[in-house]
Amino acid sequence: MAGRVCFSVTLRKWHGFLLLIILRLGLDTVEGVWPLPQSFLPWPERYPLKPQSFTFGYRRHLAAQHRCSVLDAAFKRYFSILFPDNPSGDEWVFTLTISLDRHDCEGYPSQDSSERYKLSVSAGQASLYAETVWGALRGLETFSQLVYQDDFGSYYINKTDIEDFPQFKYRGILLDTSRHYIPVQAILKTLDAMAYNKFNVFHWHIVDDPSFPYQSRTFPDLSSKGAFHPMTHIYTQSDVRRVISYARMRGIRVLPEFDSPGHTNSWGKGKPELLTPCYQGGSPSGTFGPVNPSLPSTYQFMASLFKEVASVFPDSHVHLGGDEVDFSCW
Numbered sequence: 001m002a003g004r005v006c007f008s009v010t011l012r013k014w015h016g017f018l019l020l021i022i023l024r025l026g027l028d029t030v031e032g033v034w035p036l037p038q039s040f041l042p043w044p045e046r047y048p049l050k051p052q053s054f055t056f057g058y059r060r061h062l063a064a065q066h067r068c069s070v071l072d073a074a075f076k077r078y079f080s081i082l083f084p085d086n087p088s089g090d091e092w093v094f095t096l097t098i099s100l101d102r103h104d105c106e107g108y109p110s111q112d113s114s115e116r117y118k119l120s121v122s123a124g125q126a127s128l129y130a131e132t133v134w135g136a137l138r139g140l141e142t143f144s145q146l147v148y149q150d151d152f153g154s155y156y157i158n159k160t161d162i163e164d165f166p167q168f169k170y171r172g173i174l175l176d177t178s179r180h181y182i183p184v185q186a187i188l189k190t191l192d193a194m195a196y197n198k199f200n201v202f203h204w205h206i207v208d209d210p211s212f213p214y215q216s217r218t219f220p221d222l223s224s225k226g227a228f229h230p231m232t233h234i235y236t237q238s239d240v241r242r243v244i245s246y247a248r249m250r251g252i253r254v255l256p257e258f259d260s261p262g263h264t265n266s267w268g269k270g271k272p273e274l275l276t277p278c279y280q281g282g283s284p285s286g287t288f289g290p291v292n293p294s295l296p297s298t299y300q301f302m303a304s305l306f307k308e309v310a311s312v313f314p315d316s317h318v319h320l321g322g323d324e325v326d327f328s329c330w
């Protein structure tokens, strides 16, 4: 767990207000569960954990053909989070068993997904119960925060009973990748930090006035002419798929924002007739206002672009902006 970023907020439990960033520099106490679960009962009784004999398991009805790719990937991830060092020691079998109400591993998290979970730790075993795979991910995060090391590097977890659910369904972070291009790796790291803090919506403010880094299949000129750089400062279709899939594996929705009809300066570079030409004293001034509503081609363009956006981003919502439309050129 060393070096994981945690966001601290004013209120406890699952509030979505980002105030402070704290770097977790090491494992300290068993009290360090963040955000504070709805009900949290730690006991003064601790059990040793050994990486060599630690296993994740599915309840019998989830076994074999019902393995879940989201959870299998989470098991791998959390194993190295649980045991950053690998000191050897004697055998002590510990199994974390997961059971789910609804075995939907293929879909995407949505605003209606239950993230409720129950976690109970006792000698040699822990059981994690959740309604959905997304709740199971939250419970795995909590479990990883319960494990700590003593001064000699041995791992422990205390007897614990937790019941938890989020106070708010929408716990989001917005990144603006138009004013500053953010490399995909940095977006993925942000998604990691979000998962550690049980945030569940990545609001991707992907384009705006300064640049258009989204590489459209239908209108490739938008990024080749409107991005800060046509090759290095864009998000290709495969970049976008990677971000969406990385987020899904952590129970995070990706909600794209394509702000219009204002905030579209960069769109005009790859689609010149899209923006309203501004006039001064009866002749074009060379500057442009918001999207031009008087041309039929504008509506065809918008229909095609948003048809693509809706097919690329699986979330039920697209943020259309609509703010700060300057009417002076209309």
Ligand SMILES: *[C@@H]1O[C@H](CO)[C@@H](O)[C@H](O)[C@H]1NC(C)=O
Binding pocket: 030, 031, 042, 043, 044, 045, 046, 158
């Ligand atoms: C965990 O167990 C240890 C050993 O019994 C105890 O000293 C410690 O206070 C416990 N922590 C909590 C939060 O109960």
